[in-house]
Amino acid sequence: MTSSHVDVLIIGAGPAGVMAGNALASAGVNVRIIDKRPAKVMAGQADGIQPRTIEVFQSYGLAQSLLERGNQMHSLAFYNPRKDGKGVERTSRVPDISAPSARYRFEITIHQGEIESLFLDSMRTHGLEVERPIMPESIEVSNNEKELASKDSYPVKVVLKHLADATIDPTPNGAHTNDVEPALQASGSELETVYAKYVLGADGAHSFVRNSLGIELDGEHTDHVWGVVDCVPVTNFPDIRNRTAIHSDNGSCMIIPREGDKVRLYVQIAEELQVDEQGRKDRSLITPEKVMEMAKRSMQPFDLEFPDPPEWWTCYVIGQRVAKSFSIKERVFIAGDACHTHSPKAGQGMNASMNDSHNLSWKLAHVLRGWASAEILKTYEFERQKYARDLINFDKRLADLFSGKAVTPENAGGVTHQEFQGLLQSMGGFTSGIGIQYGQSLITDPTCQSLAPGLVIGQRFIPQVIIRVADTRPYEIQDLLVSDTKWKIVFFVGDPKEEKQRAVVNAVGEHLLSTESFTRRFTPKGLPKDAVFTLLTVSSTSKDDADYTDIHPGLRTHWSKAFTDDIAIDERAGGTAYSTYGINPASGAVVCCRPDGYVSFVCSMQDVTRGRLQEYFDTFMIRASA
Structure with missing residues (x-):
């Protein structure tokens, strides 16, 4: 078994991982980033970039490429049931971003693989490549107080398995769900022991790092089930190129326009699903064809056709959970989906993940250089855990309103247009990322x-x-x-x-x-x-x-x-x-x-x-x- 030493080991090369890798590599930190997947994401997954995150990209010199590659969403349309019961009609159209101080008054939509490519290209200029396919076998943090207190020690031991060949075994019908981990099939391997000063677990909702270190999650799954398809539809729906929220008697739907002619449809699965042996909703009968058929019904009386198969699809149960701790002894940290999961319809997942890493990376660089006390690392959990909890609280309100039926003469207690639109607009500062505020701490002093x-x-x-x-x-x-x-x-x-x-x-x-x-x-x-x-x-x-x-x-x-x-x-x-x-x-x-x-x-x-x-x-x- 070979062994090596590194200042920072990043496990997982999704958005949180590559953001951290790029930030640390550009700061001259001795960093490695590994991922168990043989290649980066090629389609689907997260796709929305909020105004504050665009500002962050700009601070790294990456915003121009993002703006050139992505689609811009400037307007948000709302559709509700017609009074005559014949489908839906537009109730209003408002600016997509309700944050007056935003530098960019729009969202960018682009698939996760393109986002990762921006960072991979930037990392490469600093001599950092993602090492694939490699997966962690074990992780251990020293209990020696002197070792933990020394900036020159390597108190985290990680055993890595280098895979000779690996493929992802998709779940049935090609759907990758956010509560079932796709199986990794590997053949041939060799082991390596890595001694690290710090480890960042950016390895997703099923985080090996979080689970291995016994970090628990607060929260639960909801009863809301949604299907997602990325497709190029043929339609006479007038707001197909705007972000659109549809409340219909046939279930709710959200439209997210994407790069080119592509569109993402989030569709509520209104039918009751059976529960399997593990207590999870059984989605085995949900197919992309069924999701698209439900979208057609939600958008009546407008026509909606799908001449080509979807590029990507998934079906998920909304889970809203936050890790009880974001670090172990300020030597191992978790970021992104590893420490918070929620509905994707608020467009926060990838943004929250990358801003976790943006918050942590400079602090690690300061401590590693000997510029700052290791005490500043405690502010990572203090700042980002509160944000994650605020996000979950907002997401619960949004998911309940979006999944609920709209008010009609037959459903007087339903969700009103004013209620739903009011929530999105009142929370514009939060959802855009513009209004996020970190509390008083060692590094944040509001005295004057x-x-x-x-x-x-x-x-x-x-x-x-x-x-x-x-x-x-x-x-x-x-x-x-x-x-x-x-x-x-x-x-x-x-x-x-x-x-x-x-x-x-x-x-x-x-x-x-x-x-x-x-x-x-x-x-x-x-x-x-x-x-x-x-x-x-x-x-x-x-x-x-x-x-x-x-x-x-x-x-x-x-x-x-x-x-x-x-x-x-x-x-x-x-x-x-x-x-x-x-x-x-x-x-x-x-x-x-x-x-x-x-x-x-x-x-x-x-x-x-x-x-x-x-x-x-x-x-x-x-x-x-x-």
Whole structure:
């Protein structure tokens, strides 16, 4: 048996796994990623990307490819029973995204294999490939406290089986369900023992990592059964290219337009199903033909035909469960479906999975580099478990309303259009990912929120266009907050051409040049001065009067880092950052943005010279002299 050592071993190359693999590889971390499947997903599976996730893709430089390959959903249509009982009619059509601060006011739909390809291609540029087909045989975490406390130890032992050949044995009729694990048929193998500093289990709803370490799930399966088909229909239904929710007397249906002419149909299985020996709904009699026939009935009086067989299909029982723990001793973590499962109709599954990894990856990189205490790893479970529970609570309400019959004269107690549409629109900030807020913790300090009330501490940095002073080029501020594991410290300096404010800016600049500054204190010796922190300045000076030399050299790390809040030359955007963020131009403010794009701390300009930033970072960062 061979053996090896690695800093991070990722088990599972689905969306959560490849997101983590790409983030860690681009950060220079010694990482491996394995998957038991012989090839990536080629069709079906998850397919929706929410606005916040598009922002995250942009921070990794991957949004343009996503936008080019995917389909955009801008509108959401609702259909309900006609009063004459002859099928359904459109009740309303509204914007698909009800989140005013969203940079992208639409969803992207594209099959999971294409999403994985974006990350696989990016990983490859950093020398990382998915190793296939390999599956874990055992996993063991050391109980030695000294070993667990040492950043140089490898306290996780994983035995891997390298498969010489492997195929996935599909469930009957080709359906891959989310509560029955497709069987893996393998021939020939060799074993390898891997000693890892950290392990990420991104291995799906039937997670080997979760089950092996005894992590339990809270929650249960519902009685709601749904079928899904990916197809190219022929129809006169007018909203076939919009996201559409249909409540009909023949069962509910959701339409998700996809890339090209493809459409995904989620169809409620209204008939009662028998329960098998394990207590699960027996879906053996459900076929793609039956799902498509139910879709036809749901969409009457409109025509719906399927000239070709579906590209992919499945049938599932909605399960709503959250893991009781997202980590073991902060050495083994689980992400994605391994720690939360729910209905796919809210379009959250792949988004939740990838944002789990986005949250965790920079923290692992900081600890492995010796920049931060291992205590920050506890914030992963604190932040993402609460989000998962909130998601399950929302999903329960959505699943009940969607699976319930619509109100009609014969069903006065049914689901009203106002009730269903109201839920989706009222939760737009949550479902889009835009309104997700992480609570107060070691790294999230809301003490001085009042200095920038428009930038909610714990939420992502709101997009705004600002102007680079040196060449008046407009920039979206989010494009300056790239996912490169660095902290972004944004100094809103007011107008440094005014004498009083210039004195404040110069004092901050002098302080940053001193050995007492937070940049000196927490940047390891021998690294570039901007290795850990990126300093940006945003003034309130008119672009016609502003000079990048207005900023003191201690604060102006490079001419390209000085910006001002003014309207762009083309007059299309800009000039509203201070007002949107609620920052007083007369005094300014300092905003700390985490490496994952979330606002974590705010203080005044004067607080910088008083050492307030040092105090904040002292709670979790490791001093360079230590």
